Amino acid sequence: MNRRLLLIVFCVVNAFVVAAQQPAGNYQSGFKREDNRFYFTNTNSKVIIEFCTPSVFRVRSSWNGTFEGNEPWMVVQYKFSPVSVTAQQTGTQFVLTTTALQIKVNKKPFRIEVYNSKGALLSADNQGMYKNGDTVACVKKLTADEHFFGFGERMDFLDRRQKKLTLNVGRGKGLPHIIGAYNVLEANYCPIPFFMSTKGYGIFFHNSFPTRWDMGASQPNSYSFAADGGELDYYFIDGPLFSSILEQYTSLTGRSPLLPQFALGLHVGTYSGGTWGYEQLTSDEYVIQLAKKLREMGIPADLLWLDSTWRIFGKTGGKGATSFEWRETFKDPAAMFDSLYALHYSMVGLHLRPRFDNGNRIKLLDTAQQLKYTYPEGNYAGEFVNFFDSNAVNFWWQHGVMRVASIGAKFLKTDEGSAFGALANESEKTGPQGNNIPSLHNLFPIAYAKAPYEKFQQYSNLRGLNHTREGYAGIQRYPFIFAGDWPSEWQYFPAVITAGLNIGVSGVGYWTHCMGGFEHIADPELYIRWVQFGMLSPLAMVFGMDHPGYKEPWNYGVDALRNFKKYDSLRYALLPYLYSNAYTQYKTGMPLMRALVLQYQNDENVYNITDQYMLGPAMMVCPVTTKGAQTRTVYLPRGNWYNYFTGEEFTGGCYLNVLTPPDTLPVFVKDGSIIATQPVMKYVGEKPVDVITLDVYPGGYAAFELYEDDGKTLAYQKGEYAVTKMICADLDNGYSIEIDKPAGAFIPPAHNWLIKFHVNHRPSVIAENNKPLPNVSSESALNNAAGWFYDAAKKVVYIRAATGNSDNVRIKVD
Numbered sequence: 001m002n003r004r005l006l007l008i009v010f011c012v013v014n015a016f017v018v019a020a021q022q023p024a025g026n027y028q029s030g031f032k033r034e035d036n037r038f039y040f041t042n043t044n045s046k047v048i049i050e051f052c053t054p055s056v057f058r059v060r061s062s063w064n065g066t067f068e069g070n071e072p073w074m075v076v077q078y079k080f081s082p083v084s085v086t087a088q089q090t091g092t093q094f095v096l097t098t099t100a101l102q103i104k105v106n107k108k109p110f111r112i113e114v115y116n117s118k119g120a121l122l123s124a125d126n127q128g129m130y131k132n133g134d135t136v137a138c139v140k141k142l143t144a145d146e147h148f149f150g151f152g153e154r155m156d157f158l159d160r161r162q163k164k165l166t167l168n169v170g171r172g173k174g175l176p177h178i179i180g181a182y183n184v185l186e187a188n189y190c191p192i193p194f195f196m197s198t199k200g201y202g203i204f205f206h207n208s209f210p211t212r213w214d215m216g217a218s219q220p221n222s223y224s225f226a227a228d229g230g231e232l233d234y235y236f237i238d239g240p241l242f243s244s245i246l247e248q249y250t251s252l253t254g255r256s257p258l259l260p261q262f263a264l265g266l267h268v269g270t271y272s273g274g275t276w277g278y279e280q281l282t283s284d285e286y287v288i289q290l291a292k293k294l295r296e297m298g299i300p301a302d303l304l305w306l307d308s309t310w311r312i313f314g315k316t317g318g319k320g321a322t323s324f325e326w327r328e329t330f331k332d333p334a335a336m337f338d339s340l341y342a343l344h345y346s347m348v349g350l351h352l353r354p355r356f357d358n359g360n361r362i363k364l365l366d367t368a369q370q371l372k373y374t375y376p377e378g379n380y381a382g383e384f385v386n387f388f389d390s391n392a393v394n395f396w397w398q399h400g401v402m403r404v405a406s407i408g409a410k411f412l413k414t415d416e417g418s419a420f421g422a423l424a425n426e427s428e429k430t431g432p433q434g435n436n437i438p439s440l441h442n443l444f445p446i447a448y449a450k451a452p453y454e455k456f457q458q459y460s461n462l463r464g465l466n467h468t469r470e471g472y473a474g475i476q477r478y479p480f481i482f483a484g485d486w487p488s489e490w491q492y493f494p495a496v497i498t499a500g501l502n503i504g505v506s507g508v509g510y511w512t513h514c515m516g517g518f519e520h521i522a523d524p525e526l527y528i529r530w531v532q533f534g535m536l537s538p539l540a541m542v543f544g545m546d547h548p549g550y551k552e553p554w555n556y557g558v559d560a561l562r563n564f565k566k567y568d569s570l571r572y573a574l575l576p577y578l579y580s581n582a583y584t585q586y587k588t589g590m591p592l593m594r595a596l597v598l599q600y601q602n603d604e605n606v607y608n609i610t611d612q613y614m615l616g617p618a619m620m621v622c623p624v625t626t627k628g629a630q631t632r633t634v635y636l637p638r639g640n641w642y643n644y645f646t647g648e649e650f651t652g653g654c655y656l657n658v659l660t661p662p663d664t665l666p667v668f669v670k671d672g673s674i675i676a677t678q679p680v681m682k683y684v685g686e687k688p689v690d691v692i693t694l695d696v697y698p699g700g701y702a703a704f705e706l707y708e709d710d711g712k713t714l715a716y717q718k719g720e721y722a723v724t725k726m727i728c729a730d731l732d733n734g735y736s737i738e739i740d741k742p743a744g745a746f747i748p749p750a751h752n753w754l755i756k757f758h759v760n761h762r763p764s765v766i767a768e769n770n771k772p773l774p775n776v777s778s779e780s781a782l783n784n785a786a787g788w789f790y791d792a793a794k795k796v797v798y799i800r801a802a803t804g805n806s807d808n809v810r811i812k813v814d
Contacts, residue, residue, distance in 0.1 A: 027107035051083040054098035055238040137226035152192035153503040155184040155495040167191035168210035190471040192506040200240025250589030254477040256509040261711035262346040262684035265302030269543030284336035305349035314357025325359030337408025349411035355383040387447035417445030417470035445470035449478040480510030488517030504591035512539035532665035533623040535567035538592040576676035581616040583707040618673035622666040640671040671699025702728040708748040739809040757797040
């Protein structure tokens with residue numbers, strides 16, 4: 001009897017849920033075209049299909065007959081050129097055809113199918129679009145061979161097939177582990193409602209509410225996405241390559257701008273000698289001595305910022321608020337900034353939080369509340385700066401940030417953007433609550449990061465820089481995030497790497513993390529391994545709150561210090577390669593740090609590899625994430641690969657077991673690559689780059705474009721840059737290497753070329769511009785004279801060109 005009763009109750013509840021769902025319904029009337037938009041009126045909804053380009057269209061559904069206006073935070077491109085679309089109607093469907101896609105809109109029920117230009121089905125609605133209460137959702141068919149990548153900075157998985165997830169800015173609720181770490185399954189500092197399918201398309205769910213995704217976990221033949229409110233509004237993007245999908249997605253949401261070139265150097269954070277609980281130990285003198293020690297020890301570094309303990313925490317908001325009042329232990333902040341810049345640090349920044357507070361002398365919270373520049377919290381005037389209001393932003397800048405910018409601060413670390421409408425990390429504060437807050441919670445980190453990025457850029461006439469922890473779709477514009485406060489434990493190291501891979505396939509190119517972890521004293525071996533990864537991340541940052549070590553490399557032993565200098569120097573040597581690929585990122589959306597699936601989309605072996613990645617198109621980095629490991633397994637995709645440090649060559653399409661002594665990070669270079677390096681410097685611009693070295697790995701055809709500009713201003717956006725094209729091609733009896741003279745409005749400094757040509761045999765003759773180059777007796781003989789030398793042990797031909805970058809260079813190797 002009880003079972004029968006339960007069954008009846010279940011059926012009634014289930015029937016009620018189904019009845020509560022309002023599908024789009026059946027098409028009734030109203031089909032028309034206005035510019036790129038096609039309108040449909042259904043029994044329950046109105047739908048607009050808008051073509052942005054021949055390969056991108058937008059679907060919007062409304063159950064009340066109205067559509068929301070354009071928002072400026074996620075999407076920056078709403079106007080598009082006319083798209084040629086052929087529209088046909090039959091008794092059962094509409095067919096909309098462009099040069100790239102064919103969209104079949106079935107009338108009863110209203111559902112969408114998408115085919116590519118070859119007639120292959122890319123995507124089809126299953127249940128299709130529906131509304132249930134405030135929830136809007138869409139259910140699509142899932143094919144047997146389909147896999148999904150994206151969704152923002154997730155730390156758990158790369159391939160999302162058969163997974164569920166919720167996207168809402170935050171790092172999870174509570175502290176589930178006694179060591180203080182948050183849950184990597186929930187961590188979501190930078191969720192992005194966008195994915196790419198191995199079927200060759202992407203979907204961007206243009207909705208700022210919390211979203212829920214079921215990518216085949218509940219039903220093996222369908223996947224779904226739903227939002228807790230707002231409009232059902234999504235963009236469909238045809239690739240078929242992931243690189244093309246990313247390029248089109250970032251044309252909608254914006255690209256990562258070029259950072260100042262020195263921002264590709266090392267970022268150093270400091271608690272100024274006293275983390276929380278030790279604030280009395282902070283001082284401006286500690287910061288100056290730290291900066292001096294880095295220089296004295298020959299550790300290259302370019303940026304430095306002071307974390308939260310530079311200021312008093314205020315009277316009302318506790319530790320999380322910002323008073324803009326210096327702690328009394330900082331005797332002369334202006335002189336401190338002067339000293340740091342005299343030591344050739346290019347930018348010095350400060351940490352803050354998004355809430356105003358009153359200090360001992362400065363009463364910014366009171367004033368901002370009176371002017372209604374804080375976001376209200378019910379009957380309380382609130383403490384959060386209303387970064388959605390330009391007047392509030394101007395007040396925050398003029399009366400808050402300018403107090404530190406005017407004496408030397410040049411960027412901010414905007415922390416705790418997730419606390420707007422949610423529990424703050426270090427207090428009971430939750431920020432504004434109410435019906436409209438869930439739609440703003442995910443947008444707040446974007447508005448928060450945008451304000452200082454643009455204000456400092458205008459004030460200093462330098463490219464903007466802002467360092468933030470949280471974001472959402474579009475955060476790549478403002479311009480980089482870090483992975484958050486993860487403990488210095490081995491178990492969190494691989495999760496951080498996964499986060500970097502996921503954020504890259506989600507359109508955010510500049511990303512970093514705390515080398516060695518943030519909380520707790522790190523195991524020296526963990527510190528060594530994490531630093532190796534950190535120096536070959538998109539941005540390199542060292543920072544920690546472990547007192548008194550603070551992740552400063554000399555505090556982790558002689559081996560750790562040696563390792564730190566080795567890989568820091570490698571990063572500075574790679575700046576021409578990194579900067580050129582940063583320009584590619586700005587132009588195309590392809591990130592510096594690339595999950596292997598971005599370049600090997602059709603190789604199922606890479607779908608779940610989360611401990612290898614491409615740094616730019618040529619270098620594969622393979623961090624060691626196991627304590628005590630002397631070897632690790634590496635997957636080499638098809639092609640020929642070279643060990644970057646030893647030159648040993650391998651045939652790809654296989655797994656490889658490689659030796660990994662503690663000071664060695666496995667790095668492989670694929671054939672058909674050119675990697676540009678420069679002499680190591682203590683800071684960017686320390687001395688002229690007289691010689692650029694080109695590591696050339698032949699493989700039928702190798703190409704590289706060296707990008708150069710002034711490295712600091714926005715002139716590059718007006719075309720003031722230079723590109724030097726380089727090509728290496730296999731010939732019947734040898735190779736040719738061509739280096740064009742720079743092309744563009746910018747005139748780069750003079751460079752000489754040293755070519756390291758990786759081949760396993762000694763050439764007979766090498767000629768430059770049809771003139772033979774002398775074969776010299778040693779590599780060192782090329783320091784000041786043109787010629788070539790073959791190192792049989794390294795299997796490298798060293799070629800010093802006689803012609804610099806003032807003219808074309810044509811080298812033939814026989």
